[in-house]
Amino acid sequence: MPSAADLRGLVEGRPWYHTIELAPGVVTPGMFDHRPYVERYGLPADLTGLRALDVGTMDGFWAFELERRGARVTALDLDRPQDLDWPPRLRAAGEAQMAEGAKLAHDKGFQVAHRALGSSVERRVLNVYDATPETLGGRFDLVFCGTVLIHLRDPMLALERMAGLCRGRLVLAEEHARRLEWVPRAKLVEFRGESPWMTWWRPTSRAWLAMIRTAGFEDVRRHARFGLRFRDGRGAVPHTVVHARGPA
Amino acid sequence: MPAAPPSVELSEAVRANRLWYHTIELAPGVVTPGWFDLRPIVERMPWPDVRGRRCLDVGTYDGFLAFELERRGAREVVATDIAGEEDWDWYPELRGSGPRVLADLMGPEKGRGFRIAAHALESKVQRVECSVYDLDPERVGEFDVVVCGSLLLHLRDPFRALEAIRAVCRGELLSAEEVNLPLTVAHPRRPVAQLRPHELQWTVPNVAGHRDMLRVSGFEVQRESGPYAIPFGPAHPPAARTPRALARRALQRARLGGPGVPTHAILARPRV
Numbered sequence A: 001m002p003s004a005a006d007l008r009g010l011v012e013g014r015p016w017y018h019t020i021e022l023a024p025g026v027v028t029p030g031m032f033d034h035r036p037y038v039e040r041y042g043l044p045a046d047l048t049g050l051r052a053l054d055v056g057t058m059d060g061f062w063a064f065e066l067e068r069r070g071a072r073v074t075a076l077d078l079d080r081p082q083d084l085d086w087p088p089r090l091r092a093a094g095e096a097q098m099a100e101g102a103k104l105a106h107d108k109g110f111q112v113a114h115r116a117l118g119s120s121v122e123r124r125v126l127n128v129y130d131a132t133p134e135t136l137g138g139r140f141d142l143v144f145c146g147t148v149l150i151h152l153r154d155p156m157l158a159l160e161r162m163a164g165l166c167r168g169r170l171v172l173a174e175e176h177a178r179r180l181e182w183v184p185r186a187k188l189v190e191f192r193g194e195s196p197w198m199t200w201w202r203p204t205s206r207a208w209l210a211m212i213r214t215a216g217f218e219d220v221r222r223h224a225r226f227g228l229r230f231r232d233g234r235g236a237v238p239h240t241v242v243h244a245r246g247p248a
Numbered sequence B: 001m002p003a004a005p006p007s008v009e010l011s012e013a014v015r016a017n018r019l020w021y022h023t024i025e026l027a028p029g030v031v032t033p034g035w036f037d038l039r040p041i042v043e044r045m046p047w048p049d050v051r052g053r054r055c056l057d058v059g060t061y062d063g064f065l066a067f068e069l070e071r072r073g074a075r076e077v078v079a080t081d082i083a084g085e086e087d088w089d090w091y092p093e094l095r096g097s098g099p100r101v102l103a104d105l106m107g108p109e110k111g112r113g114f115r116i117a118a119h120a121l122e123s124k125v126q127r128v129e130c131s132v133y134d135l136d137p138e139r140v141g142e143f144d145v146v147v148c149g150s151l152l153l154h155l156r157d158p159f160r161a162l163e164a165i166r167a168v169c170r171g172e173l174l175s176a177e178e179v180n181l182p183l184t185v186a187h188p189r190r191p192v193a194q195l196r197p198h199e200l201q202w203t204v205p206n207v208a209g210h211r212d213m214l215r216v217s218g219f220e221v222q223r224e225s226g227p228y229a230i231p232f233g234p235a236h237p238p239a240a241r242t243p244r245a246l247a248r249r250a251l252q253r254a255r256l257g258g259p260g261v262p263t264h265a266i267l268a269r270p271r272v
Helices: A004-011 A035-041 A061-068 A088-101 A106-117 A155-165 A205-214 B006-016 B039-044 B064-071 B098-106 B112-120 B158-168 B181-186 B207-216 B243-256
Strands: A016-018 A021-023 A030-032 A051-055 A072-077 A122-125 A140-146 A166-175 A188-191 A201-203 A218-229 A236-245 B020-022 B025-027 B034-036 B054-058 B076-081 B126-129 B143-149 B169-178 B192-196 B201-205 B219-224 B228-230 B261-270
Touching (some): A004 A106, A016 A106, A035 A218, A051 A061, A051 A155, A061 A072, A166 A205, A188 B207, A205 A218, B006 B025, B025 B112, B039 B228, B054 B064, B064 B076, B143 B158, B158 B169, B169 B201, B181 B192, B181 B261, B207 B261
Parallel strands (some): A016 A030, A051 A072, A051 A140, A072 A122, B020 B034, B054 B076, B054 B143, B076 B126
Antiparallel strands (some): A166 A236, A218 A236, B169 B261
16 A cells, blocks of 8 residues: 555546545545535445445545445446547547546546555446446446436436346436426426536436436435535535335 | 229228328328328428438338428438337336337338328338438438438437437438427527426427537537427327316417427538
């Protein structure tokens, strides 16, 4: 395990999405700091002996959190920019930019954190569209998915894959469309194509519930709704946490 | 015994087809009893000049728009449709049983209505079984004009479909899609859609949403129609009479002048 000084060197000069305490006093400067919000997600306190999946792990904050609670964790992510769902007109520019800025080199952030924490989370480079019990060695007791689906062109296929992988609980947290949230009954989504954050869809929390049900999950309910602040304090992202049970 | 006049034979064939999606006049006095009657609104669509051009109708069903392209002077018309009901974008719960239910409703032979109509109209439209997702210049070639009507709402991944259409479109796309009228009134500029996954209608956008879907998929808008209503044909089941449905219909009468499916059409061109 690297020394604290070496660790600081590894943390600096690299883009971090998650804020993770790697050692006493060494904290990654993530775009988001989920630490004050962890309790809002309603994860089971004890996951000892259970198998958990973290979909779209980035720097691994949630994978490490699930591991800390006792789970054997598999974490999915993509390494190559061309595997993301680009809108056609942004594809060429986006791939070039990402390749250059190594923005997607979150495997490195993940690996720095993984080593520092002495973690045994297994990171798999696999698109959620291709994630099946066959490719991942069976199903999972807990499937966690945080802010992934809004970046996918076909979120329903991803949800369907997650349902196929879930023999226990789903804990899902995604951005919702704050401006449409008040509309009664209807299940509404905003299109966000070609936004700088590569967000395709922004459903209301009611629409998220409908999508998750349609994908085959049961007992789908909203667990929490809150604003997730950027670490630098420049505003918050409206967040919905959904709990559900995998298909019988 | 004298042979029956062709119109009697044709009327028999029309009657024997279990479900007509389009209302089409096949011969004087012989009109298919469709779910939807595009005849009153066809001139509302912002048609490009199709004379002498190679045209594609995506998701043709009984072929109304393909025959319209031909009538307007297209040099060649290809019309695509899925090969079977199992090729719809079903959600998991219905994937097993849905195709059979739909086949019972629509008749077991996919494309039968199209074939009856094409024969009666002496049409040269070529019907090809190909999902919109699989459109590819290698397979179907490129087209000067592509028409796609009331299809995207039935797709789980409409953006992928539009990208496939973009790949075979070297000229213009005429996209006519159902739009959500209340969302169009409430959000004139914000692209928004309603999800209706349980009616096999995944996303119904507002007008701004329809524009945005095309824009994001690599098209730019040339011209567009205002929203119009596609009248229901005689075969369409009666509409619900709940207070909400009645309120919605009152809005529609005020905005579109009558009942039917609120639709918005865009003529677009691939942008570079």
